[in-house]
Structure formats: structure tokens, C-alpha cells
Amino acid sequence: MRAPAIQLERHASLIGRWEIAHRLPPPELRGVVQRYVGWFEQTPQPLRRRELPVGAVPVIVSFGDPFVLSDADGGRRDKRCSFVAGMHDRWSVVEHDGRSHGVEIYFTPLGARRVLGLPLRELTNMEVELEDVLGGVIGRELVERLATAPSWAERFALLDATIAARLADALQPAPMVAWAWRRLRESDGRVAVGALASEIGCSRRHLVAQLHEQLGLPPKTLARVLRFNRAVELLQRDDGTRFGEIALDCGYYDQAHLNRDFRAFAGDPPSAFLARRLPDGAGFAA
Numbered sequence: 001m002r003a004p005a006i007q008l009e010r011h012a013s014l015i016g017r018w019e020i021a022h023r024l025p026p027p028e029l030r031g032v033v034q035r036y037v038g039w040f041e042q043t044p045q046p047l048r049r050r051e052l053p054v055g056a057v058p059v060i061v062s063f064g065d066p067f068v069l070s071d072a073d074g075g076r077r078d079k080r081c082s083f084v085a086g087m088h089d090r091w092s093v094v095e096h097d098g099r100s101h102g103v104e105i106y107f108t109p110l111g112a113r114r115v116l117g118l119p120l121r122e123l124t125n126m127e128v129e130l131e132d133v134l135g136g137v138i139g140r141e142l143v144e145r146l147a148t149a150p151s152w153a154e155r156f157a158l159l160d161a162t163i164a165a166r167l168a169d170a171l172q173p174a175p176m177v178a179w180a181w182r183r184l185r186e187s188d189g190r191v192a193v194g195a196l197a198s199e200i201g202c203s204r205r206h207l208v209a210q211l212h213e214q215l216g217l218p219p220k221t222l223a224r225v226l227r228f229n230r231a232v233e234l235l236q237r238d239d240g241t242r243f244g245e246i247a248l249d250c251g252y253y254d255q256a257h258l259n260r261d262f263r264a265f266a267g268d269p270p271s272a273f274l275a276r277r278l279p280d281g282a283g284f285a286a
Contacts, residue, residue, distance in 0.1 A: 001026040001160050006152055011280035016043030020281050021152040026160055032111030032167065036159060037104045038152045041096075041282075048095040048286035050276060052232065053088040053225045053265050055185065057112035057120065057216075059130065060085065062102040063147035068095040069127050072267055082130040082143050084116065086123025087216030089225065091267050093286045103146055103155055105163075109215040110181055114170040115163055120216030176200050177214045180207060184219065189226030190251040193219045227251050228261045235270055236277070243270055 007022040018041035025033035034056050041047070060067075062081040069078045070093045082102075087109060113120055116133055123133075131139035142162060149155045172178075180196050196219060197204040212218045217225070231250045238246060247258035259269045266273045266284075276284040 009281040023156050034106040036156050041100045043098050050284045050286045055226045056106040058085045059105040083127045084133050086126045110173050115166050121213045124216045188230040189223035228265050
């Protein structure tokens with residue numbers, strides 16, 4: 001497999017220093033993996049990030065430093081090192097104690113269903129230890145090999161090979177589920193559930209049940225998450241003057257509906273949330 005180029009972002013200031021490596025998957029893994037991200041980060045004090053629902057299943061591999069995970073309401077505080085984050089319909093907080101090093105694989109929902117080998121409803125709104133999903137020996141070996149690899153290029157190549165090997169024996173997703181997901185993704189959530197069911201030739205109830213079971217969220221919620229993701233992407237490029245226009249472009253009835261989804265999925269209206277942005281690709285502060 002011919003690997004795409006790696007893009008690097010680096011930052012150094014009083015708030016900390018970090019390096020973030022981004023790489024797309026090779027053509028053979030498109031549709032299974034969205035992207036890879038590797039990072040090394042040091043901050044003078046614990047850093048808390050606000051993590052948003054995305055149309056993907058992130059797998060986080062830490063090279064030894066644990067994270068503290070909490071819900072939006074602060075009702076739990078779980079420690080995890082390497083874990084799988086299922087499809088979410090709410091935001092959460094991820095915290096480290098000042099040092100973090102690892103890689104993250106963003107699987108498409110269809111890819112996660114195949115590579116992880118379980119219906120994604122079993123992971124909805126959960127973060128599950130990697131070893132519990134892949135098996136103890138396989139999970140530990142993968143973390144060790146990634147941690148000891150000498151470069152981002154070699155780590156990403158190892159992920160390519162590991163994922164390709166797991167796909168060799170993986171079942172294909174149900175054609176109806178695969179087709180519905182692609183329609184939702186290509187439209188950024190702007191296709192109605194009833195229209196999807198009519199195009200497929202099944203009942204709305206059957207479509208909802210199948211997507212909820214296999215992809216972790218019902219189609220209406222998947223559509224909202226994808227529409228919200230598109231809005232976040234566009235708003236980050238804006239100077240704050242086009243919120244209403246962007247809301248309409250993303251399929252919202254008006255800016256009030258955009259604000260509603262931001263409060264549900266990000267915990268703030270758009271302007272307040274964007275003010276949390278960390279520099280040089282480091283996400284959003286909690």
C-alpha cells in the first residue's frame with residue numbers, strides 16, 4: 001500500500017508544546033478509516049479538552065499516559081489508557097495530567113463495525129478499553145508495537161497493515177446499512193429518514209432499527225451529528241459574520257436551530273464554543 005503524505009503541526013508557548021501528525025489512509029482502506037492522528041504533548045498543568053460527537057468511531061492508543069474521561073454533566077470520572085469511543089450523541093471531557101503521547105484512528109462506522117467485529121450499539125456513548133474489544137493479547141501487542149516504533153510513518157504503516165489483516169476475515173456490512181450510511185455521509189445529514197427508507201424499499205421502522213443496531217445511533221441522530229460536524233468545519237473558517245448563512249447552508253431551518261444543536265452537542269452556542277479553540281490544531285478546551 002502506498003502511504004499518503006504526513007502533515008505535521010507544531011506549537012510551543014506558555015500553555016504548552018505539542019506535535020500533531022495527520023495522515024489519510026491509503027486508497028485500499030478508504031471507506032474503513034477516515035484518518036490517523038499522532039501526537040506528543042506536554043503542558044505545565046493538566047489539560048482538559050471538550051470532545052464532540054463525530055460521524056466516526058475513534059480508537060485512542062496511549063503510549064502509557066492515562067486519560068480521565070467525564071460526561072458533560074461531570075457525573076463520572078473514569079481512567080483509561082487505550083480505548084474505543086463508540087458513536088456519541090453528546091459531548092464529553094478528556095483530561096491528561098500534563099503529558100500525553102499516542103495515536104488515534106478515526107474509523108468510519110462501517111469500518112469500525114467490520115474491524116472491531118461487533119454491532120456498534122454495544123459501544124454507544126461509551127469508552128471501552130481497547131483490550132476488551134480486541135482481546136488482551138492482541139490489544140497489548142498493538143499498543144507496545146506502536147509505542148516502540150521510531151517514527152510517525154512507521155506507526156501509521158503498522159496501523160495500515162493491522163487493519164488490512166483484520167479486514168481479510170471481516171464480514172461485509174449489510175448492503176442496506178452501507179447504502180444508507182453513504183447517503184447520509186455524502187449529504188452531510190441532509191437526507192430525510194423517510195426518503196432513505198423509500199429509496200431502499202423498506203419500512204422506516206426497519207431502517208431505524210438496523211442503523212441503530214449496526215452503526216450505534218438511529219438515522220435521525222446520525223444525520224444531526226453529520227450536519228453539526230459540517231457546521232463546525234465551516235464555522236472554524238469564518239470570522240463570525242456568516243453564522244446565519246452557514247446554518248442555512250448546512251440544512252438548518254435558521255440560526256436558532258443551529259444554536260440548539262451546538263448546545264446539545266458542544267455545550268455552548270457557536271461563538272462561545274469557538275472561543276475555546278486551542279492553537280495549531282489542538283482541539284477545544286473544556
